[in-house]
Amino acid sequence: MPKPSPRLAEVTKTSRISPSIQRIHLGGKALRTFPSTTPGAYVKLMFDLEGQPLTAVVDKSQVAMRTYTVxxxxxxxxxxTIDMVLHASDGATGPASAWAGSAKPGDTILLAGPGTSKGLSDTYQWVLLAGDMTALPSIKNHLAALPKNTKGYAVITVESEGDIVNIPKPDDVEVIWETKAPLPEVVASLSWHEELPAVWIACEFSDMRNIRRWLKDEKKLPHEQLYISSYWKKGRSEDQHKIEKRHDSEAFINSLKAG
Ligand SMILES: Cc1cc2nc3c(=O)[nH]c(=O)nc-3n(C[C@H](O)[C@H](O)[C@H](O)COP(=O)(O)OP(=O)(O)OC[C@H]3O[C@@H](n4cnc5c(N)ncnc54)[C@H](O)[C@@H]3O)c2cc1C
Known part of the structure; x- marks a missing residue:
């Protein structure tokens, strides 16, 4: 099937839901035909190479895409709505984060999608969901879709205590908010149940690789029980990260094949 054309969305409202997260509300008639989505679905916001939001289709060599969970x-x-992390290192940020901080009602931007990501495996006795703030919308939507009797953990690293938000979840899923320790450390400190888990993780690239290695080598987690993805990489724009992510994923699949 051909990919749907990008849609022009209009900002209808923005609000700072926590110190590091800006919620952007998007509307406009092009969204009337936007399909229904499942947890983890995402859109691509489109910018020009100067970092300005695009409002008309241009050649793809002139587009910088930035990925956000619905x-x-x-x-x-x-x-x-999309929840966008406002990140800045030494005052420098990226086009999407800068746009999130300045967008106002009436502004427009092209978005492509939705794209879908692999969900939790169908068979499991407990769940482990983990990620940083970029994964929070996805973790929240997965938790909301879980059967009420699900047990397990959701681990979320946040910039500060002010970024902790209320998320509905099954009673027996413990939500662990962490402001200091790195994600791989927090995940490794959990008491691991012997039964079969479904594991869903999205975070920074190096953290992803550390956790993936630990799950494979120490926990011997069957690959089909796992979704793990890097959502960004320190010191790399999304365009650069995408290339390194593809190479890493190919190398990992080859290592699985080689046993
Ligand atoms: C499937 C998927 C879903 C995603 N969903 C969300 C979402 O719902 N909300 C969300 O906020 N992000 C989400 N992300 C991550 C987001 O796409 C990246 O953070 C993206 O790089 C931000 O673009 P930018 O233009 O702000 O920065 P870029 O131009 O890509 O990068 C500029 C600099 O900022 C750094 N940087 C980028 N992101 C971060 C960050 N989060 N924290 C600290 N430094 C960073 C980079 O390392 C680089 O040095 C998702 C990514 C994927 C793949």
Missing amino acids: NSFNPSIPEM
Whole structure:
């Protein structure tokens, strides 16, 4: 099937839901035909090479895409929300984060998608969901979709205590918010149940590789029980990260094949 054309979305509202997260509400008639999504679905916001939001289709060599999870979508309005981390290192940021901080009602931007990501495996006795703030919308939506009797953990690293938000979850899933220790350390400190888990993890590239190695070598987790992905990489733009992510994934699959 051909990919749908990018849609022009209009910012209808923005709010700072925590010190590091800006929620952007998007509407506009092009979203009326946006399909319903499952947890982990994402859109690509489109910018030009100067970092300005695109409002008309241009040659793809002139586009910088930035990926964001669909936090919520209500087709009857229509309204989509995305929760964007406001990151800055030494004052420098990227086009998407800069746009999130300055967007105002009436602004427009092209978005492509939705794309879907692999969900939790169908068979499991407990779950482990983990990630940093970029994975929070996905973890939240996965938790909301789990059967009420699910047990396990959700681990989320946040910049500060102010970034902790209330998320509905099954009673027996313990949510662990961490402001200091790195994600791989927190995940490794959990008491691991012997039964079969479904594991879903999204975070920074190096953290992803550390956790993946630990799951494979120490926990002997069957590959089909795992979704693990890097959502960004320290010191790399999304365009650069995408290439390194592809190479890493190919090398990992080859290592599995080689046994
Ligand atoms: C499937 C998927 C879903 C995602 N969903 C979300 C989401 O819902 N919300 C969300 O906020 N992000 C999400 N991300 C991550 C987001 O796409 C990246 O953080 C993206 O690089 C941000 O683009 P930018 O233009 O702000 O920065 P870029 O131009 O890509 O990068 C500029 C600099 O900022 C650094 N940087 C990028 N992201 C971060 C970060 N989060 N923290 C600290 N430094 C960073 C880079 O390392 C680089 O040095 C998702 C990614 C994927 C693959």
